[in-house]
Amino acid sequence: MEVNMKMPDLATNEGVELGITRWLANVGDAVKRGQALLEIETDKAVQEVECIANGTLQTIHVQSGEKVPVGTVIATIKVS
Amino acid sequence: MSGHDRKFLLGLYERMLLIREFEDTVKFLFLEGTMPGTIHQCQGQEATAVGVCAALGADDWITSTFRGHGHALAKGLTPQEMMDELFGAETGCCKGRGGSMHMGNMSKGMVPGIAIVAGGIPLAAGMALSFKMENKPHVVASFFGDGAIAEGAFHEGVNMAAIWDLPLILVCENNLYGASTHVDLVMKNSRISERAKSYGFRGETVDGNDVLAVYEASQRAVADCRAGKGPVLLELLTYRRTGHSRRDPCHYQPKDEREAWAQRDPIERFREQAHITAEEHELINTRIQKMLADCVERAKVAPHPSVSGLAEYVFVEAPPRSPALNVQNPVVSAAGSTRRLGIAEALREGIAEEMAADPRVFCIGEDIGVPGGWGGAFTVTLGLEKKYSERMINTPIAELGFFGLATGAAMMGMRPIADVQYGDFLFLASDQIINNAAKLRYMSGGTISVPLVMRAPVGATGRGSQHAQNMERYFTGVPGLKVVAPSNAYDAKGLLKAALRDGNPVLMFEHKLLYGSKGARAEGGAVDASSDVPAEDYIVPLGKAAVRREGKNVTVLAWLLMVHYAMQTADELDAEVIDVRSLNPIDWDTIGASVRKTGRAVIVEEGPITGGVGAEIAAGIAERWPSVRVTRVASPDVPVPFTPVLENAYRPDANRISAGVRQILEESHG
Numbered sequence: 001m002e003v004n005m006k007m008p009d010l011a012t013n014e015g016v017e018l019g020i021t022r023w024l025a026n027v028g029d030a031v032k033r034g035q036a037l038l039e040i041e042t043d044k045a046v047q048e049v050e051c052i053a054n055g056t057l058q059t060i061h062v063q064s065g066e067k068v069p070v071g072t073v074i075a076t077i078k079v080s
Numbered sequence: 081m082s083g084h085d086r087k088f089l090l091g092l093y094e095r096m097l098l099i100r101e102f103e104d105t106v107k108f109l110f111l112e113g114t115m116p117g118t119i120h121q122c123q124g125q126e127a128t129a130v131g132v133c134a135a136l137g138a139d140d141w142i143t144s145t146f147r148g149h150g151h152a153l154a155k156g157l158t159p160q161e162m163m164d165e166l167f168g169a170e171t172g173c174c175k176g177r178g179g180s181m182h183m184g185n186m187s188k189g190m191v192p193g194i195a196i197v198a199g200g201i202p203l204a205a206g207m208a209l210s211f212k213m214e215n216k217p218h219v220v221a222s223f224f225g226d227g228a229i230a231e232g233a234f235h236e237g238v239n240m241a242a243i244w245d246l247p248l249i250l251v252c253e254n255n256l257y258g259a260s261t262h263v264d265l266v267m268k269n270s271r272i273s274e275r276a277k278s279y280g281f282r283g284e285t286v287d288g289n290d291v292l293a294v295y296e297a298s299q300r301a302v303a304d305c306r307a308g309k310g311p312v313l314l315e316l317l318t319y320r321r322t323g324h325s326r327r328d329p330c331h332y333q334p335k336d337e338r339e340a341w342a343q344r345d346p347i348e349r350f351r352e353q354a355h356i357t358a359e360e361h362e363l364i365n366t367r368i369q370k371m372l373a374d375c376v377e378r379a380k381v382a383p384h385p386s387v388s389g390l391a392e393y394v395f396v397e398a399p400p401r402s403p404a405l406n407v408q409n410p411v412v413s414a415a416g417s418t419r420r421l422g423i424a425e426a427l428r429e430g431i432a433e434e435m436a437a438d439p440r441v442f443c444i445g446e447d448i449g450v451p452g453g454w455g456g457a458f459t460v461t462l463g464l465e466k467k468y469s470e471r472m473i474n475t476p477i478a479e480l481g482f483f484g485l486a487t488g489a490a491m492m493g494m495r496p497i498a499d500v501q502y503g504d505f506l507f508l509a510s511d512q513i514i515n516n517a518a519k520l521r522y523m524s525g526g527t528i529s530v531p532l533v534m535r536a537p538v539g540a541t542g543r544g545s546q547h548a549q550n551m552e553r554y555f556t557g558v559p560g561l562k563v564v565a566p567s568n569a570y571d572a573k574g575l576l577k578a579a580l581r582d583g584n585p586v587l588m589f590e591h592k593l594l595y596g597s598k599g600a601r602a603e604g605g606a607v608d609a610s611s612d613v614p615a616e617d618y619i620v621p622l623g624k625a626a627v628r629r630e631g632k633n634v635t636v637l638a639w640l641l642m643v644h645y646a647m648q649t650a651d652e653l654d655a656e657v658i659d660v661r662s663l664n665p666i667d668w669d670t671i672g673a674s675v676r677k678t679g680r681a682v683i684v685e686e687g688p689i690t691g692g693v694g695a696e697i698a699a700g701i702a703e704r705w706p707s708v709r710v711t712r713v714a715s716p717d718v719p720v721p722f723t724p725v726l727e728n729a730y731r732p733d734a735n736r737i738s739a740g741v742r743q744i745l746e747e748s749h750g
Contacts, residue, residue: 005111008111008113009110009113009327010326010327012327033104033108034104044327047331048329049111050107050111052108070113071113
């Protein structure tokens, strides 16, 4: 089973796009629910975002340095 | 582990793991963007909720806060009813009206979370007071955070719990931060348990990440409370491993502090302490994961409330009081006889009759039943302590606290009458009145009723600005609160009885110049508001205005003292005078019948013209009957002055009412 991970709603203002500052795991890595998977920059702070499932990081859809709206699929996890 | 059987220990472990996994599941649903609203989570604090609730019986109660998911699961709410609530579903524990911050279920002994940090403490003390008054063995555990210590509600609630030895366990989850602010920044003495001693009872600081230590301390506290040696303050030292709310990255928690507390994680510690095997953990964890996955799937498709139900659960519809109580009323005399009584006497008689008829009725307030005292500021309860000493609760000067206690007692089925000495003091009590008494029914999805009667004297009477305001304006637009304002003794007694039997919070405003108080408490400039009061039991229904004089030319709408002044001018102008009497709800039927006939309305209000009740009545008339000409006679927008010459200019009188009426008559003739 695959799970799509979306850009979380961590902005304090409506309609703001959130930027990914860096990925903390590579495609193909084993990942666990709760581990810090990436770092994002909101209008308030830079903060880590936790992985939402156990499995393998299959695809990264949005690269570091890019900005996307809340709800955009940013990664796909192949669930173990 | 000696003394605890394996099943009990595994039960504690499972309950803590359930809380952790529930919170994580919810967190990831938020990160996915699936769930509405906001959340305040308790990862890291599982041992406090589980340890305390394990020491409580099914008939014991808890109050909680905005961070209440753990408390709810520990008290026995199901993950499904909570998940449904988080998704805003009709099947949620509060029918989607409460949400994350107001999780609760009265049938499981949990009041919906109170999101004003110390607001649950007076409420819990009131619940405990009701148990003591009714000789019930239950105890209340009131959960709150370190941030609550600085609020006045903590002091007022705790002080009263101490004075009356109430069966209340004050559970302070000290997680070191109130939102982002460290306790050391806001307390000179951050050893919170030491505060108990200053109130005269026992406090204890406990390792809040050790579930057995919490359980054992709670057992001792429960035993003390059941033995009449309450209250007890438990300070449970713990740590929040997640943000204050969902967007909080916790940058104010130092990394080494976080890591040190992670080493003391309550679940991992207990796994070692209780020798939970890998197999046992796996079995429990698998069961929890499956249950939570099912919960989420069901909650996602759970039915949402119908929009047509938006206004449901604001008020109790049917009076919960048995009509049989009326028949048992021993004060009822032979039919037909009346006595001339003033408002203070009529209210006193009404209260005495209701206390005789219903053991749940009690009075709570300042100076209300002190032998040799005044019977409240205006003699309404004078002498009642002779017969009902147990039910005349004389409080400290602590309006926020005792209105909270009254609300909590009402919620548990008592029928309290809480009064302030001067209406101006309602500002102090307003958090409990507006945020708790008026809203709890709605927030709980209609499962709570708050049959609370509140009384407040108002009116400019030679006391300057802070013992004189007309407070009606501040409370008439509060959903869930009924407001009445009688102008005579017959109405005062009848409305009081109706209010006590209504089942909803009712606030009664009384005018100082109308009481007819005698002796040392007589008022200069008093107006005779006495009535022929029947000796039989009667009520004046809530929500009904009264036509005091029929007339052709104009409708004058007034309440309290202004009714009397309006009547003085009515004959010369042939005005129809309506005593609005019920300010929420407003009786539009009676008002409409009159203004449709006269075509003109003059609204008379003691109190500043801007934002008054008169503005609401004017708007209501304009919306319903646009051809009616409306004007207002009210006080100017100034505080109530002291000096008689200014006070008389401030308060509308018969001359100003007459001028207002003449003006509207001339305008519409011109």
